[in-house]
Amino acid sequence: MYLPPFRYVAPRTLDEAIALLREHGDDAKVLAGGQSLLPLMMLGLARPGVLVDVNGIPGLDRIEADGDAVRVGALVRHRAVETDPRLRAACPVLADAAPLIGNIRVRHRGTVGGSLAHADPAAEVPLVATALGATVEVRGAGGARDIPVHEFFRGYLETALGPAEVVTALRLPARGPRMGYGLAELVRRSGDFATVSACAVLGLDGGGRCTHAAVAIGGVGPSALRMRGAERLLIGQLPGDRTLDDAADAVRAEVAPESDVHASADYRRAMARVMARRALGAAVARAGGESRAAGPGAVRS
Amino acid sequence: MSAAAGAPREWPDRVALRFALNGRAVDAWAAPHDTLLAVLRDTLGATEVKYGCGEGVCGTCTVLLDGAPINACLTLGVHAQGRTITTVRGLAAAAGAPGTAAGDMHPLQRAFVAHEAAQCGFCTPGMLLTAYALLADHPHPTRAEIRTALGGNLCRCTGYTRIVDAVEACVRARQGGDRA
Known part of the structure; x- marks a missing residue:
């Protein structure tokens, strides 16, 4: 029930979040839904000195679908993936994977970007992203870049994210005919x-x-x-x-x-x-x- | 770029929280690392919210955040700022039945009593809130859907059958009411 103390900051912009991550390096972690990070902290397996809470940054929780692709913002909750009709129409495999994640409480808080950044080898979002050859959009001090999913996951709980980079969205190809x-x-x-x-x-x-x-x-x-x-x-x-x-x-x-x-x-x-x-x-x-x-x-x- | 880049940052060790708890505005001081569960139980005395695993697995600390079931143990207290929290004590009032107040029983709670769905009772608040959230989204779930929805809430006493019976009975009673 009790977390070890940490310094906490809730930036209002991505630039501010990135500046904080740069400033604190390995001592800082991004807090999104908290459904993986907070258990690790409860168990003493992670002990960041600074949590950069991105929940208050506007614009990261959008789902956008055009004919060819679906863009799911990093702060989109798994429950929204499960229930959003546009996403289900454009990318039904991700919508069907969402209810397999954790339990209803985890899905109401846990985020798509958090699942990618956490990189659990058995997690559903990375599985579907890998099968679809998706692209992870990230942003850091040097600007934005796209990382193909096969380059994003580097190993057990390891990704290609730099220390001051944040996942901003997951881009998936829309389902085609046949x-x-x-x-x-x-x-x-x-x-x-x-x-x-x-x-x-x-x-x-x-x-x-x-x-x-x-x-x-x-x-x-x-x-x-x-x-x-x-x-x-x-x-x-x-x-x-x-x-x-x-x-x-x-x-x-x-x-x-x-x-x-x-x-x-x-x-x-x-x-x-x-x-x-x-x-x-x-x-x-x-x-x-x-x-x-x-x-x-x-x-x- | 923000002020954070240059000036040294203030790191407040306590935050003044205000949120609605079961329909009433509450104020609490919380450290940033205080979980919502700690704020509810230790600061506000809402001990109807139970501490089970502390890892988001057991479901006994379930509360509703703006109507959505969440793990109070894996949510920071600061995330309740300005929001609405419902515990099992607020269930009847949250349902908006006429004449209900905090402390009254919701039909789900009455069904749990009628079906003897509680044994030690520790999981019961979480079970009720999860069932309530299910029925808010899906008023007429099948038994299989009820079982799936409650799959994330652990009970070590009852074997679950009576819990599912109680929720199902509540759904049936409601369907009867719809037809009437």
């Missing part, structure tokens, strides 16, 4: 981080062959990982059961998880195959326009 997605995750208890999670995005041509394939797996490495071998097996193919089975087998061969208290490496590998197969099945059904077959937004077991 594009389908699937999400599946294995959780021990409702609201836990996934033991293994999968997100598949497939695009089909008029003949039903895969023109685009992205498979990302979470919980099997230091960050969510694209399964390039499995994706190569899908491109140009008719995604029937045999093809999807082969792609899922390729996922099993491609991941190299480690054992921990939650699951052995072998179990994680086996479950990576199962989750990838389920996500791929849902993606094919949706890409073919068979919304009935796709069933609920995300498969969870």
Whole structure:
């Protein structure tokens, strides 16, 4: 219930926040929703001397969608991702991933930018961002820059953010015609981080062959990982059961998880195959326009 | 660039907070590192908000911030500034039923009593507030939706069945009322 003392400042502009981060370097942390940072501080795993609270900075909580892309401001709460109709229309896979995050209380406070900056390897926002090849918009003393998501995540809880840089938005490609997605995750208890999670995005041509394939797996490495071998097996193919089975087998061969208290490496590998197969099945059904077959937004077991 | 860049910054060790607690304006001094849970329990004596895990997992410290359920243990007291906080004591009044005041029982609370949905009672405030927020968004949830919505609130006594029964009964009573 009690946090160690820290100095607290709530800037009203991004420039002021960046100046504070520059001034205090490693001693400062950005506070957004606080649903990951504050538990780390409660447990004594993080002890920043200064918290730079960005909740009062206007303009960071917008969701903007044009025909090709969706831009989700860093301060957009997971609950808004879950419920915003424009976002659901433009990027349904992110909207379907949101209810899998933590619990309703975490989703009302936790933010998209915070989830990216925290970079938990089993978290849902990084998983979907990785599968979609999203772009992270950041800003620092040198100005704004875009970081492709595969360069943004550097390792377990590590990102390419500089010490005085702040995530300002996540930019995602909008769902195109004949594009389908699937999400599946294995959780021990409702609201836990996934033991293994999968997100598949497939695009089909008029003949039903895969023109685009992205498979990302979470919980099997230091960050969510694209399964390039499995994706190569899908491109140009008719995604029937045999093809999807082969792609899922390729996922099993491609991941190299480690054992921990939650699951052995072998179990994680086996479950990576199962989750990838389920996500791929849902993606094919949706890409073919068979919304009935796709069933609920995300498969969870 | 702001004043922060040049002049030395003042770091206040206490902040004067004012927010609405169960419909009444309250004032409290809080350190920036005081959680909302600490402000509510220690400063304002709102001990109906329970301290469970302190990590946002168990749900027993659930309060409504402008109507939305949040972890009081993972929210700073300063984030309540100028906002509305509802605890289980304010549930009946928050629902706006005519003639209700803080301390009265909400239909959900009466259903919990009728279905003996509390055993030790420690999770009950959080369960009630989470169920209340669910019904505010989805007036007629299915049993499965109720279970999903309460999935983030832990109970170590009841096995959950009676809690879900109570919420479901409340929904049914309401549907009966709608038809009447």
